[in-house]
Amino acid sequence: MRKLLALILGIVLMVSGGITSNKGIVRAEETNYATVGPSVQLNLGDSVTLGEYTIKFSDISVDYSQVSLTIQGPTGAPSTIIVPEGSNAYYPNSKNPKLVFGAAVWTKDKKPLLYLDIKSPLKKVNGDPLILSAGKSYTLPVGTIKVYKVTSTEVTFTIYLPNNPSKSITLKEGESGGVAYAFPNTDFKYYDFVYVELLDITPGKSAKFNVYMPAVPATKISVSRAGGSSSSSGSGTSTTQTLISLYDGLLYTNEKLTITQNKTKYELQLVSAVSTKASIKVYKDGKALDTYIISIGAIKDIPNTPLKVLISKSEPQYGRVSLTVYGPEDAKATPILRPATIVASIDTVPKTVMVGQDMVIIVTVENKGKGDAYDVNVAAPVPNGFKLVSSVKSWTFKSFPAFTKMPALIYVLQPTKVGKFDIGRVMVTYYDDQSLETGKQKTIYSQPLSGIIVYGLPEIKVSAVASNGTHEGNYVHTEAGKKVLLKFNVSASEGDPNYEFIKNATLQLVFPEGISGEAVIPVGDLKAGSSKLIQASVTVTENGTFPIGAELVYQDPLGREHRLEIGNVVLIDSIPPTIITKEVKIKLWPTPEELPEYINKTLASMNNATPLAEQILNVSKAYLPPEEKKGNPWKPAAIVFLLVALVAGALAINYWNEANRLKEQLMKKKQRRPGGLPKKEEETEEDISKSEEKKVI
Secondary structure: OHHHHHHHHHHHHHHHOOOOOOOOOOOOOOOOEEEEEEEEEEEOOOEEEEOOEEEEEEEEOOOOOEEEEEEEOOOOOOEEEEEEOOOEEEEOOOOOOOEEEEEEEEEEOOEEEEEEEEEEEEEEOOOOOEEEEOOOEEEOOOOEEEEEEEOOOEEEEEEEOOOOOOEEEEEEOOOEEEEEEEOOOOOOEEEEEEEEEEEEEEOOOEEEEEEEEEOOOOOOEEEEOOOOOEEOOOOOOOOOOOEEEEEEEEEEEOOEEEEEEOOEEEEEEEEEEOOOEEEEEEEEOOEEEEEEEEEOOOEEEOOOOOOEEEEEEEEHHHOEEEEEEEEEOOEEEEOOOOOOOEEEEEEEOOOEEEOOOOEEEEEEEEEOOOOOEEEEEEEOOOOOOEEEOOOOOEEEEEEEOOOEEOOOEEEEEEEOOOEEEOOEOOEEEEEEHHHHHHOOOEEEEOOOEOOEEEEEOOOEEEEEEEEOOOOEEOEEEOOOOOEEEEEEEEEEOOOOOOOEEEEEEEEEEEOOOOEEEOOEEEEEEEEOOOEEEEEEEEEEOOOOEEEEEEEEEEEOOOOOEEEEEEEEEEEEEOOOOOOOOOOOOOOOOOOOOOHHHHHHHHHHOOOOOHHHHHHHHHHHHOOOOHHHHHHOOHHHHHHHHHHHHHHHHHHHHHHHHHHHHHHHHHHHHHHOOOOOOOOOHHHHHHHHHHHHHHHHO
């Protein structure tokens, strides 16, 4: 069937003088063959020479269903191949052909008339892709190709072929196209003789491309008649009537294809179609002539008309057939303008996501109409609050046949804020047969993709304190066997409470040995801007220092689990204080040896030392020899009194200093937190000893 379609395409090319169809679309999307056109008309025994190959119409079957061709190549003996009507035949073989033939047979004066299609497979002439800057050329097996101009979006090539004017072709990146070679002194052309595939463009600099030419790049063609005359089939010297392809396309059930010749109007209506046959009803000037059953792949002469019909394909599921109608050159088919019915949709799964999560958006486009669509552009929406992650948000298709569906078009969005959103609608612009006539582009929209909900997570903070009943903080002191109350404040940062929250949260506590209690504490749900106070009681079972750790486990709005490591939050100390007693002797007065020096220094430091000196003298008189007493009876008493006063003053000063020091120490103790460690043992003993000494004094 593929070969048959290729044959039909070849016939269209031959007739039109270029790669065109009744819809006016220029240049085929893909070309596998270079094609000689128009079809070569041969009577039985005639031959055509293309370059170094001569093809002779040597025989035909009784029922005209297949023809025999005898081919003489540049080397080897002649070979004969059979060409079934409506199918292709390959020379020398189908695996590596140099020439491909198609045949359509008519009768003229009860003699067969062969319309021979000749094609040659396109072969790449360069090895690696060519990269040429503007102005550079490449020599072909026949002729030369030059990169004439390079812009940011397209490249213009100029092709120089022998005995032909130069030809230009302009392509965009990814496009392909060819130029024809006109055989000198004939009406024949070799279509897609040079075929260019543009791979890449370096804007304003160079083009990367491949070049293809036919396996038989012939530049000459001639036709030899059985009677010995020679002419070109397209020169007009033949006396037979030239038939051309008037229509090559689809026909749907109950549609009528109109063909006019002079003032006569013929209509072909498809009545029904099955997989192997189709029923065609024929009208002439509005009057039904007859209904004909035509097998798929067969050519049918329509009696009382100058027309032949080839049905190449039947598609009952769509109620249509692919057919080619042949007729005289002065006949004309009226194109059937069918609308394309484009339907687009947009969707994503799931429709609830988190901020920053990729959303895969799926766009589908389908042509449910009978007509093809052209230059189809699909534009997908990117609304506010979303950023495009993928590099594509629009697609372009040159053609979109009827009853076809595009593969899923996919792009990726990422939400940047929370809330409820509508993604929007897909917009599709295109042309169809009807809009090509008017020049007005058609536009359709999909239903909007709505109901997208985007959630977020607020920032979560956890603080904790412990309480022993009299004091609370990150550090508390207690005793073994007692309970300590733990207080946790779980808070969520400000935001939208409808879309930013956590749920099913629990505090999971980490206890060291020596602490017992409930390790998992429910917190529940927490919305943005709110907080919760959670309490738990633990028991200290032994003496020691115990750090309490915590971890917050919660779910986001979509149910996915998250963990917040908090670390050690409080410290509990249950070590009891230890008291150590030490004797400290306190020196209250000078020794007898030190007393004279002490008195001397004391008197020397005073402004008026006389009264004190007299007192000391009176005190010391009692201890002097008698003669000393007689001379000055008050002197011993003064010395004794002075000594007593001096000692009393020293004790008073020493007592005052010690009292102040003890007062300062007591004030410092009041400022310390409860449960702190006891003072150093040495300080405690000294304080106690000094206190006891003062009591004795």
